[in-house]
Amino acid sequence: METSPAELLLPSLKLMITGMGIVFLFLALLVWIIGLTARLVQSVNPQPNQPRRTGLAVEPDEAELVAVIAAALQRQRRP
Amino acid sequence: METSPAELLLPSLKLMITGMGIVFLFLALLVWIIGLTARLVQSVNPQPNQPRRTGLAVEPDEAELVAVIAAALQRQRRP
Amino acid sequence: METSPAELLLPSLKLMITGMGIVFLFLALLVWIIGLTARLVQSVNPQPNQPRRTGLAVEPDEAELVAVIAAALQRQRRP
């Protein structure tokens, strides 16, 4: 059962719409649940007792960072 | 088809000669290509801009050492 | 060949006695051999020339930390 190229266009259009719909639905639901959780958590622990970095996770590890800097300095120091 | 021990002597002699020949040929070719590459590289970058150790690689890595110490100190510093 | 629950009670009692017997025998034998070894070792090396911690190996991390630093220093000290 060969399908001509054109015959696949419609199903792929349908898949595009369904797919984007699901992705949006899923992430929108997640937005809602995250908000809910945040409110729940804050009502339980009103004061954030343990200030932690909210920063980015680009830097994997502080120890690693130190190691990397040290290694870099070391390399630079080499004659 | 049993082969007597003596019958294998000649082929092993031949293999010895062929083998040593190939090893020499291969490494001699490598000597030549390395020389060629070195000249080529030096004609492109006439000044070695980044002096690095030409030393031996026996001791694994100095950078690693520094990294290890730094990581250790880092860990100790944590409360 | 179904065995009723009660029929298994006797074999399990036997296994309990045999098992505890073997465990005791094995570890008692080990007590004896350890003592023998200790005497043998002390007759060979009468003075403990290298006092090491007999302490606990509980915290893996701290020991590791010390080991890491020591190894690093050790490596650095090498000519």
Next chain:
Amino acid sequence: MDDLIQLWASTGLSNFQSGQAVMMIVGFGLLYLAIKKEFEPLLLLPIGFGAVLSNIPVAGIAEEGGLLSYLYLGIKSGIFPLLIFMGVGAMTDFGPMLANPKTLLLGAAAQFGIFGTLFGAIALNLLPGINFTFRDAAAIAIIGGADGPTSIYVASKLAPELLGAIAVAAYSYMALVPLIQPPIMRALTTEDERLIEMAQLRHVSRLEKILFPGILLILTAMLLPSAAPLIGMFCLGNLIRECGVVERLSKTAQNELINVVTIFLGLSVGSKLSADQFLRPETLGILALGAVAFSFGTASGVLMAKLMNVISPLNKINPLIGAAGVSAVPMSARVANKVGQESNPHNFLLMHAMGPNVAGVIGSAVAAGVLLALVQ
């Protein structure tokens, strides 16, 4: 004499096929990109080397019984990409996303790169010489997710014979993000929009961070179980990171484990770069579609941000961070930051862009789940 003939017959020179020679050059080209241009070197270096190794004649390193054939089992079974995903999870901080959850919608919009490309791949079939099945098209489209392990995982399930080209395209375009994205971002935004400053992110408590992987996993289990292996391992890595009680597992997942698997994964992907699978018109199609996918994803992320500003004009977001929705962590977030600073050097968007950036990872895993569920 006999020996010499046997020897000559055993050399590579007497057995080289032109396709193998070309593929070795392709492999060295990837090594060049990885080392000299620093194109995602962690992956492209082993991939390029794997391509070279597997195209050495006679040696049969990628054939049955060769080293790379054994390593490839780690891809076929899904183990390697899933372990990488666990490691990525252990390196990801969801803080910026949890602080501003609506950035998740930017990560959703950018997945149009995937589905638009799927349509494009099918449309390419109208060209002569190109013949993608539905499964092929879905596997190619996932490049638009800008996520390496997801691409490899999906391609290994839907179109293993295209795996090499797809992985190469995915990682190459991820490396090209700083070239592909800025023009699109500038074209779709006004100077005023690029100057928008965003409010500082709120503090996210440790408890929220611990709960998030569980919530995400439950949602996936209920709605899209086909995405559960990917998202599950990602959540496991993130939970190991955030829970704070298994530091030694976290360290290993982020370092040694992911490094070992990266080497093996790269070599295995490279073993799929054989002449008969790569030197085909379809590969050109894949490369072209990959560029389209990234452009579509970038554009829809930016446009979504603009739409959100129209809908809720009070709490405006800088549309540049929409481009970070394609994932490509952390490259595309850095690009958003850099383009923003061209307009105002004191506008730090990096942290804000990390939200859509990690949302893009989730978004593309969800899209992967959709493809795996609906494409047979």
Next chain:
Amino acid sequence: MDDLIQLWASTGLSNFQSGQAVMMIVGFGLLYLAIKKEFEPLLLLPIGFGAVLSNIPVAGIAEEGGLLSYLYLGIKSGIFPLLIFMGVGAMTDFGPMLANPKTLLLGAAAQFGIFGTLFGAIALNLLPGINFTFRDAAAIAIIGGADGPTSIYVASKLAPELLGAIAVAAYSYMALVPLIQPPIMRALTTEDERLIEMAQLRHVSRLEKILFPGILLILTAMLLPSAAPLIGMFCLGNLIRECGVVERLSKTAQNELINVVTIFLGLSVGSKLSADQFLRPETLGILALGAVAFSFGTASGVLMAKLMNVISPLNKINPLIGAAGVSAVPMSARVANKVGQESNPHNFLLMHAMGPNVAGVIGSAVAAGVLLALVQ
């Protein structure tokens, strides 16, 4: 419309079986215990997560071809528990035990927890709804060894279908040692006994420590070869640690290798937590028997210490350290120390309790060998 139906049919919601939902809750419960209560988090976190993953409907992560089915091969072949045991050996200092070898007898006595429980499990068969075979009973009894990898190794050989429940019980009770043991210890000892101070341990030479794993292995080879895989790998780890010439192997065995295997082992164990194998009356029996096993082991360790004091009244040992004979390293040694300090804050029993503690590890491996040899 068709697509939507197909999609709905592919969701977890439309496929959830009640058993799966319950098991996911069990998995999250284990995660809670691991993270919030810090119950052996290194193992219970991956076990709990594995339980959640393997009960996601449709995804089939624990079924043939799924990630966890591949990882489980590491348990089935015995590789994972044996590698963990090697790592534990590399982390163990036998010094305190070698300094005072008669504490080995405390480690022997505590194994009554194993054999008494075996009898108990068979006796439970008299209850309706519970039906343990001899193999099942032996696998359950090993929980009394208070040693995770030993329990998993024995259970995978004798009763793989009970593996999940057994591993969960073993690690949970190990975490509960600080709750289970003290009342028993207090009930069986007088204040005077708890106040006994012990002589400082003699110095143990490096040579003795190097010789010990060899001696233990020879004894095992001659008397109880069925325990040789477990004790052998344990001795290998310890020799790597003590010999002083392969520091890099020692470091890797204690860190990266054991960490990687711990993640894989935990996930694999979790994959055995399926509804049909876990949600049965037998599981309640296993949990009840586990508590009994720990109590029996604790009691017999303490009573053995008291008996030894009667036999050799000159060189008395504090009977509290008998409780450390159950192994559960180093938790039960800490418990012995803590209960001792309730009576006299200046009495440091920790080092003395490490002797029976590591002896307990050997004792339970020996007991495992007995079960593997005699139970068919």
Next chain:
Amino acid sequence: MDDLIQLWASTGLSNFQSGQAVMMIVGFGLLYLAIKKEFEPLLLLPIGFGAVLSNIPVAGIAEEGGLLSYLYLGIKSGIFPLLIFMGVGAMTDFGPMLANPKTLLLGAAAQFGIFGTLFGAIALNLLPGINFTFRDAAAIAIIGGADGPTSIYVASKLAPELLGAIAVAAYSYMALVPLIQPPIMRALTTEDERLIEMAQLRHVSRLEKILFPGILLILTAMLLPSAAPLIGMFCLGNLIRECGVVERLSKTAQNELINVVTIFLGLSVGSKLSADQFLRPETLGILALGAVAFSFGTASGVLMAKLMNVISPLNKINPLIGAAGVSAVPMSARVANKVGQESNPHNFLLMHAMGPNVAGVIGSAVAAGVLLALVQ
């Protein structure tokens, strides 16, 4: 009573075969050499331990289904030796060799240790009780390469039943280099020759170092593809080291990965030390031939250096560094340095000897390729 008989029948004592006892002693002997004499402890310790474990009666640790039978698959497939070779590549600095490429010829000459031994092994067949096939002889000869992973790789392909003896001989003689080489070096050189000082090595640019693994791989692919797996993985490791863009992979390849594989490889090799394969006259032949191989290699390296001095008398090389051509990195380079300093304590040959030393690694991999290509 029945139980006791069953128990006795399950002990090692009632099942010990004399061969197993002897092999356990052999295993402990290797452990002694590894720990006390520091003979290549990283390998000989796990090998010795593996020998002990696999000769424990009843336990069947090296038999089908036992731990070591699974680990052995890593040798059978070639994965373990190739990963070790990758790690060795990542630890190797080709700088000294690239600075003075003619030292490669010393590394070539020293491979006469391999081919001379092959002839010797065949000649040994003239003795009664010894019966080596051509494949056996080739596998034994590779000991002369003084390279552990290469020996194991070749032996696993050509003569797996001799693997244990060959690996033990290879690593033992590598450890004995400081005893075997100096007398030969002194006998073949004059005091004047030993006093030769060599010019300081030129600086080698980073680019040259990056290009070298690629060049070596291309040459191998064209001329000797049968050596491509070995040399390829070696080059991969070296490229990872030198390229400078994948530090984290380099660190893992040099540390955790090679450490884990070393433990597994050693145990697997040890599992081949069974009585019926080791306690044969052939083993004595292998041990004798191994010593011959090392001596031949050392002598031809030194003689080649002298020949080169005759041919180009202007830029003389110290013939002592010819002995380093056997590889055995870095032991034989250190030996060359030490013997040189006996004549002149201010003559530092170490760096100069590293050239032939790493050339020897390449040379023996090339020789391995020749054997794999020509011996069927």
